[in-house]
Amino acid sequence: MIRFERVSVRYEGTERPTLSGVDLTVPEGELVLLVGPSGVGKSTLLGTVSGLVPHFTGGLLSGRVTVGGRDTRTHKPRELADLVGTVGQDPLAHFVTDTVEDELAYGMESLGLAPDVMRRRVEETLDLLGLAELRDRPIATLSGGQQQRVAIGSVLTPHPRVLVLDEPTSALDPAAAEEVLAVLQRLVHDLGTTVLMAEHRLERVVQYADQVVLLPAPGAAPVMGPPAEIMKVSPVRPPVAELGLLAGWDPLPLSVRDARRGAGGLRERLADASPPETASVPEPPAPPEAPGEPGKPGMPGAAVPVAAERQRTGRFARLLGRGAGAPAAPVADPVTRVDGLGVRRGRVEALRRVTLTVAPGETVALMGRNGAGKSTLLGALVGMIEPTSGTVRVGGLAPARTDPRAMVRRVGLVPQEPRDLLYADTVAAECAAADRDAGAAEGTCRALVSELLPGVGDDTHPRDLSEGQRLALALALVLTGRPPLLLLDEPTRGLDYAAKARLVGVLRGLAAEGHAIVLATHDVELAAELAHRVVILADGEVVADGPTGRVVVSSPAFAPQTAKILAPQEWLTVSQVRAALEAGA
Amino acid sequence: MTASPAPASARLLRRALHAPEADRGNALPAGAWWLWALGLATAASRTTNPLLLGLLVGVAGYVVAARRTDAPWARSYGAFVKLGLFVVALRLLFSVFLGSSIPGSHTVFVLPELPLPDWAQGVRIGGRVTAEQLVFSLYEGMKLAALLICVGAANALANPARLLKSLPGALYEAGVAVVVAMTFAPNMVADVVRLRTARRLRGRPTGGVRAVAQIGLPVLEGALERSVAVAASMDARGYGRTAQVPAAVRHTTNVLTLGGLLGVCAGTYGLLAAQGAVYGLPLLLAGLVTAMAGLRLGGRRSVRTRYRPDRWGVRAWLVACSGAVVAAAMIWAGAVDPDAMRPGVVPLTAPVLPLWPAAAVLVGLLPALVAPVPPSSYGTGKPSSYGAGKPSAHGTGKQARIGKEQA
The missing domain is CATH 1.10.287 (Helix Hairpins)
Incomplete structure (x- = not known):
């Protein structure tokens, strides 16, 4: 269906080609998954199928890509529109009209289909994707999963024979991702559509793939094969495959179901070992540095003894304060407290009676479907949102009432789009600005950047960094103020497994130094790796709050793959299992 | 022959008149609303009688109140009313300070007059202000305000995107450009809010010239990136295919x-x-x-076809015709009874409400009966769990939401 013949793509101003030596044939009616670390040219490869590369993006394409017999060199994207449907990473950037029904019809209108055909196909597509109740809704009011389904529907109506998807589930919560994947499977099985899709969240998609194309490194030739074979050699693989390799299962399982069938032996081997207790917070050495004392230079490690002393005096002061009936000193309370928090926006209650405490050194994962109120809670903690009722205390202060300049040293938020935090032209300029903003000694931020992001030059433009590097830079900027409380909103969106592993390492280190960390995430594997506690929000209320093991293992949606495979034993991550096996051996 | 047909047909008529709930299939074409509003506007331009003008504004306002949706454009009606009031005030203010050519004998007050050189003859600043001149400008101002309010009514009732869709095929591409531009404005506002929030996260003040300069560039970059993305999407979906x-x-x-x-x-x-x-x-x-x-x-x-174009049904014709009837009646009344349509200013007389033109204006209320009723809004009903956190304006996903929440 799609043939790549010695395809290589090179963009202007780059030294080496982004893609080279691509020689592949994607057969008709298969679901083909494109995997590889960030920056290997997955999006470029997808773009060549729809003709957007090079007709739209520029660059030089050599070799030949033919789709259904049409050569993309001689056919512009618009002339392939009846054959290839493309959905990019951000569905919102895809929409041309404003309501669901118009959006579904848009492509057919452009192709000039007859009105009665259009009407019939729109109705069919509404049913196929379960969008019938949403037909008159403005697209902007839909949830992420619904928008993704509308985007897929809008390219399905012209009945393309090939569907190209770039990270269709990355931004979605687990349930919405299932929705989208179910639709894709139906298309492949029932309609014989050929699907080519790139995705970082392999644990969600690899079991549905008929073939996997691996792009191992930038510019390297791709490898194509059955999923189980490719997963053995791939630098990126989901926990289920990781566990399979660890246990030496053959063939390598790709779904939880396959893995459970073969997991009896492993469960027995693990029966004697007990999973590490994540419930108790490791005794924190101290908050990294007492707030109110800006500009303390030095690395977090160096600050620990001083800080420990500070904390003791802090506790003492608090005791004194209570005893004397004086108002609690604002610096005294290292614990973040949220009590009966309610936030209303218009008529909508975004949060209701939320109560939460986060101790120093503790990592809390906030989970829940899109729109459950996770970001709102983070916004209230950082002071962007004024509580309608209840109280929020961070370092003893009410964040919304405190000057942002003072808040920077008590709480830091890395937003979902780290790029929003970056203004300057170079990394060095960003660092200098961050030092000034936080009132820190010169070089504080640069030292953090060198630690989190080794090998990035001073004069690099933040725009040229990869997704993961940008996240690390934003994290360094936020940490410059040495906030005892660190908040991250959806930090793993767009990160590959390697970048994610680095992030996990960094955050573990920060927690060990006494930073309290709250992360809002859909990524159950990340939560399992990092969090001591998981808080699940639904409709603005806390519906579960407890140690990760207990909350996550009992939930079908939020359980990580390892937990599902080894249930009822409470193992959460492959690394726990590996440690236990090594200890046993 | 039988006694029952009369009540039965009355029931049928009532059922036929009872307006259905609006949906995609029976929505009135945007053109019908515009014809109705332009009819009212024509009528307003034919009279300075404040009672008739008030009645026209009342009719337009009632129909808007009865039939508007909660879409963003529907909220523009209030802005048009304010603009109308502003026009009246401005007209009065000019008349007071710059004088008027209306001769009058009832002096209300005298302002100190600014002496002007000879070459500025005919221009007056300050001086005598008469009741006649004030009443005259009030009437003229009201006429303009009524015109504006009628346009505002059409704007509130008709979906602008649908109006652009009814453009002839040759102009379609220009229409799409306008529609895309319209959805971009809210996106850019969301970007500004989001970046201001991000500034706060770095502990910087969110106001001031520096903030605007630092936010401006990323906002423009964001808008540019988004337009490139939409252009790519449109291209890949067959936009601009020609025969x-x-x-x-x-x-x-x-x-x-x-x-x-x-x-x-x-x-x-x-x-x-x-x-x-x-x-x-x-x-x-x-x-x-x-x-x-x-x-x-x-x-x-252009090879394009149209998906479910708005149909000109009986209701659409009734709405459009009701506006035309009002306009025609006023034009006719202006010819037959000019005094009632333009009440005298010199000498001052109290305006009277001419019976037949007033009754004709009431025909303009017909859309409030026959136009389909908009469904109850998504916002006031039970919000879906997903929609709860979403702003109603277009936003760039969750990032926009963090920003919105601050706003």
Whole structure:
């Protein structure tokens, strides 16, 4: 269906080609998954199928890509529109009209289909994707999963024979991702559509793939094969495959179901070992540095003894304060407290009676479907949102009432789009600005950047960094103020497994130094790796709050793959299992 | 013959009149609302009688209140009303300070007059202010305000995107550009809010010139990136596919369109000039017809079809005709009874409400009966769990939401 013949793509101003030596044939009616670390040219490869590369993006394409017999060199994207449907990473950037029904019809209108055909196909597509109740809704009011389904529907109506998807589930919560994947499977099985899709969240998609194309490194030739074979050699693989390799299962399982069938032996081997207790917070050495004392230079490690002393005096002061009936000193309370928090926006209650405490050194994962109120809670903690009722205390202060300049040293938020935090032209300029903003000694931020992001030059433009590097830079900027409380909103969106592993390492280190960390995430594997506690929000209320093991293992949606495979034993991550096996051996 | 038909047909009539709930299938074409509103506006331009103008504004306001949705454009009605009031106030203010050519005998107050040199003869600043002049400007201001409010009513009731969709095929691409631009404004506002929030996260003040300068560039970058993304999406979905058209047809199209536009210009000039009234009107009409033919022929290049175009049903005709009836009645009344339509200012007389024109204006209420009722809004009903956190304006996903939450 799609043939790549010695395809290589090179963009202007780059030294080496982004893609080279691509020689592949994607057969008709298969679901083909494109995997590889960030920056290997997955999006470029997808773009060549729809003709957007090079007709739209520029660059030089050599070799030949033919789709259904049409050569993309001689056919512009618009002339392939009846054959290839493309959905990019951000569905919102895809929409041309404003309501669901118009959006579904848009492509057919452009192709000039007859009105009665259009009407019939729109109705069919509404049913196929379960969008019938949403037909008159403005697209902007839909949830992420619904928008993704509308985007897929809008390219399905012209009945393309090939569907190209770039990270269709990355931004979605687990349930919405299932929705989208179910639709894709139906298309492949029932309609014989050929699907080519790139995705970082392999644990969600690899079991549905008929073939996997691996792009191992930038510019390297791709490898194509059955999923189980490719997963053995791939630098990126989901926990289920990781566990399979660890246990030496053959063939390598790709779904939880396959893995459970073969997991009896492993469960027995693990029966004697007990999973590490994540419930108790490791005794924190101290908050990294007492707030109110800006500009303390030095690395977090160096600050620990001083800080420990500070904390003791802090506790003492608090005791004194209570005893004397004086108002609690604002610096005294290292614990973040949220009590009966309610936030209303218009008529909508975004949060209701939320109560939460986060101790120093503790990592809390906030989970829940899109729109459950996770970001709102983070916004209230950082002071962007004024509580309608209840109280929020961070370092003893009410964040919304405190000057942002003072808040920077008590709480830091890395937003979902780290790029929003970056203004300057170079990394060095960003660092200098961050030092000034936080009132820190010169070089504080640069030292953090060198630690989190080794090998990035001073004069690099933040725009040229990869997704993961940008996240690390934003994290360094936020940490410059040495906030005892660190908040991250959806930090793993767009990160590959390697970048994610680095992030996990960094955050573990920060927690060990006494930073309290709250992360809002859909990524159950990340939560399992990092969090001591998981808080699940639904409709603005806390519906579960407890140690990760207990909350996550009992939930079908939020359980990580390892937990599902080894249930009822409470193992959460492959690394726990590996440690236990090594200890046993 | 039988006794029952009368009540039965009355019931049928009542059921037919009872407006259904609006959905995609029975939505009134945007053009019908515009014709209705332009009819009311024409009527308003024909009278200075404050009672009739008030009645017209009341009719427009009632229909808007009864039939508008909670879409963003529907909220613009309030802005138009405020603009109307502002126009009235401005007209009065100018009249007070710059005087007026209306002769009057009832002096209300005298302002100190600014002495002006000879070459500024005919211009007056300050001086005597008479009741006649005030009443005259009030009437004129009200007329303008009523016109504005009628336009505002059409704006609130008709979906602008649907109006652009009814453009002829040849102009379709320009229409899409406008629609895309319209959805971009809210996106840019969301970007500004989001970046201001991000500044706060770095502990910087969110106001001031520096903040604007630092936020401005990323906002423009974001808008540019988004437009490139939408353009890519449109291209990949077949936007701009054209059909092969023979060269002869292409040339004919150009000649017809250009010639028609020239005819329209010349015809308009003829109508406005003193001695051209004879050839003006025919030339204008001929130009219009030629230009329309050109556009129609130009539509052949585009292969597009239309999905569920708005239908001109009975209700649409009733709405459009009700506006036309009001306009016609007022024009007729202006010819028959000019005194009632333009109450005298010198000498001052109290305006009277002419019965028949007033009754005709009430015909403009017909849309409030026959137009389909908009469904109860998504916002006031039970919000879906997903929609709870979403802003109603277009946003760029969750990032926009963090920003919105602060706003």
